[in-house]
Amino acid sequence: MTDFPQATLQQASDARLKLVEALVRTGHEDRTAFRDLYALTSAKLFGICYRICGERQAAEDVLHDVYLTIWKRAGAYEPHRASPITWLATIARNRAIDWRRAQAVRRSTPIEGALPILDGAPLASETMVADEEAHRLHGCLDGLEDRQRGAIRTAFFDGVTYAELAERESVPLGTMKSWVRRGLAKLRECLER
Amino acid sequence: MSDDIDLDDAPDMAAAELALGILDGDERAVALRRVLAEPGFAQQVERWRQYLAQLFDLWPAMTAPAGVLERVEWTIDGPAAMDVPTPPNRRFFWPAVAGISSVAAAALLLFIVMRPIEYAPHAARPSAAPTTAIAAPTPTMLVASIAPVDKGAPVTAIYDPASGALRLTPAALADANRSAELWVIGGDGVPHSLGLLRQAGASTLAVTSANRARLAAGATLAVTLEPIGGSPNGLPTGPAVAKGALSQI
Numbered sequence: 463m464t465d466f467p468q469a470t471l472q473q474a475s476d477a478r479l480k481l482v483e484a485l486v487r488t489g490h491e492d493r494t495a496f497r498d499l500y501a502l503t504s505a506k507l508f509g510i511c512y513r514i515c516g517e518r519q520a521a522e523d524v525l526h527d528v529y530l531t532i533w534k535r536a537g538a539y540e541p542h543r544a545s546p547i548t549w550l551a552t553i554a555r556n557r558a559i560d561w562r563r564a565q566a567v568r569r570s571t572p573i574e575g576a577l578p579i580l581d582g583a584p585l586a587s588e589t590m591v592a593d594e595e596a597h598r599l600h601g602c603l604d605g606l607e608d609r610q611r612g613a614i615r616t617a618f619f620d621g622v623t624y625a626e627l628a629e630r631e632s633v634p635l636g637t638m639k640s641w642v643r644r645g646l647a648k649l650r651e652c653l654e655r
Numbered sequence: 656m657s658d659d660i661d662l663d664d665a666p667d668m669a670a671a672e673l674a675l676g677i678l679d680g681d682e683r684a685v686a687l688r689r690v691l692a693e694p695g696f697a698q699q700v701e702r703w704r705q706y707l708a709q710l711f712d713l714w715p716a717m718t719a720p721a722g723v724l725e726r727v728e729w730t731i732d733g734p735a736a737m738d739v740p741t742p743p744n745r746r747f748f749w750p751a752v753a754g755i756s757s758v759a760a761a762a763l764l765l766f767i768v769m770r771p772i773e774y775a776p777h778a779a780r781p782s783a784a785p786t787t788a789i790a791a792p793t794p795t796m797l798v799a800s801i802a803p804v805d806k807g808a809p810v811t812a813i814y815d816p817a818s819g820a821l822r823l824t825p826a827a828l829a830d831a832n833r834s835a836e837l838w839v840i841g842g843d844g845v846p847h848s849l850g851l852l853r854q855a856g857a858s859t860l861a862v863t864s865a866n867r868a869r870l871a872a873g874a875t876l877a878v879t880l881e882p883i884g885g886s887p888n889g890l891p892t893g894p895a896v897a898k899g900a901l902s903q904i
Contacts, residue, residue, distance in 0.1 A: 489884075493728070497724065500724045500727075504719040504723065504724070505716035505717055505718050505719060506711075506714065506716045507719075508716075508717050508718070508719035508720075509714055509715050509716045509717035510711075510714055512717055513714070518720070522719075522720050522723060525719060525723050526723055526726050526727055526730070527865070529723070529724070529727040530727055530730055530731065530863075531889065533727070533731055534850075534885075535884065535885055535886075535887070535889075537883075537884040538834075538881075538882055538883065538884025538885050538886075538887050539884075539887065540882070540887070543887075544705065544708070544887070545708075547711060548705070548708040548711060549887065551708065551711040551714070552704060552708060552888050553888065553889055555676070555711075556676070556888060556889050556890070557889070559676045560845070563679055563683070563843075563845075564843070578715070579713050579714065579715065598709075599706055599707075599709040599710070600709065614675065615710070617675050617676065617677040618675060618676075618707060618710050619710070619713075619714065621676055622677070623677055623678065623679040624677055624678070624679075625679070627677070639665065640665045642668075642672070642675075642677065643665040643666055643668045643672075644665060644666070646666075646668040646671040646672070646675070647665075647666040647668060649671075649706075650668075650671065653706055
C-alpha cells in the first residue's frame with residue numbers, strides 16, 4: 463500500500479507530539495495554542511459531530527460546545543493516559559450523542575452526505591500510544607460475527623440506540639440487544655486475553 | 656446462534672453499552688447512576704472508552720464551517736465566561752443570603768428527608784423574616800443543601816437565574832489530589848457538569864445556557880471527586896460525595 467511505512471509512522475508521531483503540546487498549552491490558558499489546536503483538530507471533530515447529529519447547524523452548535531469544553535477542561539488532560547485525539551474525539555462524540563438523545567426524533571437510516579467510514583485497521587493510529595496496540599481492537603472486531611460487528615460499528619459511528627439499530631436491521635429489539643451484548647462480551651474476551 | 660432472543664442469557668455488558676453510547680431512556684439513566692455509585696463500574700466504563708477509542712482512527716474528517724472558532728472565543732471572553740463579576744447592585748446580596756443560608760439549609764434538609772421527590776412550592780421557605788432580609792430576590796431563585804454522603808457540614812448552593820450565577824458556600828469535600836466537581840441531574844437522569852468547586856472558600860460558577868434550563872426545582876445537585884481539573888470525559892468518573900435537591904426560595 464505504501465513504499466514508505468516508516469515515514470508515515472514518523473509523520474504520525476510528529477503530528478501527535480504537536481497535538482499534545484497544543485493541548486497541554488491550552489490547559490495553561492494559552493489562546494494561541496488553543497487556535498493551533500482548533501486548526502489541527504476541528505475537521506476531525508466536526509466529522510464526528512456531523513455524522514452523529516446528522517445536520518449541519520446542530521453539528522456546528524455541538525462543535526462550539528465541544529471546543530468550549532476543551533478550553534475549560536484541557537488542564538485535566540494527562541498525556542500518559544490517552545492520546546490527544548482520543549481525549550478530544552471522546553468529548554466530541556459524547557456531546558454529539560447528548561444532543562441526539564435530547565432530540566425526540568429517531569433516525570432509522572444513515573444520514574446522507576457523511577463520508578464513509580474506513581474499513582479495517584489504519585496504517586498508523588492517532589489514538590493509541592503504541593501503534594501495535596491499535597491493531598488489537600480491529601483484529602478482535604474481525605473475530606466477531608458480521609451482524610455483531612456491524613451493530614457495534616454502527617452504534618459507535620452513528621451514535622444510535624438499540625431501538626434505532628433494531629429498526630434499521632428490521633429485527634426485534636431483544637434480538638439486537640442479544641447480538642450486541644454477545645458481541646461486546648466476545649470482544650472483551652479477545653481484548654483482555 | 657439460535658437463542659438470539661434469549662436476553663436472560665446475554666451477559667451484563669452495561670459498562671460497555673454506556674461507553675458505546677447505545678443506551679437511552681431508563682437504561683441510560685440506570686447506568687449513569689451506577690457510574691456515580693460504583694467505582695468499579697466507572698473504571699470499566701473508562702476502560703471500554705479506551706478500547707473503543709481506537710475506532711476514531713477510522714472516522715473521516717470534514718472541514719468545519721467558518722466562524723466556529725470566533726464564536727468559541729467570543730463565548731470564552733463574553734458574559735458566559737467562567738468568572739462572572741458580581742454586578743455592583745447585587746454586591747450586598749451574597750452576605751445577606753449567607754447569613755440565612757444555614758437556616759434555609761436546615762429547613763431544606765428536613766424537607767428533602769420527608770419529601771424526597773415531589774416539590775412543594777412553599778415548603779422550603781424557612782420563615783417570613785429571613786426571606787425579607789434578601790433584597791428583592793427574583794421569584795425563581797433556587798437553593799439546595801448539598802449534604803455530604805458521609806458526614807460534615809452541608810454546602811448551600813444558591814442559583815440566581817437573573818445573573819446565571821450559582822454560588823456555593825465553602826466546601827471541604829476534596830483533598831489535594833482531587834477536584835470536587837458539581838453536577839446537575841435533571842429530568843433526563845443524566846449528570847451534566849456545572850464546574851469545579853474551589854478547594855477553599857466560596858465558589859461562584861457561571862452556568863451555561865444549556866445547564867440553566869436544567870437548574871429547576873426538583874433537580875439534583877451532586878458533587879463527585881474527579882482528577883485535578885475535573886472529569887476528563889464529561890461524565891462523573893469518581894464517587895459522589897454529596898447530594899441535594901434544588902428548591903425555590
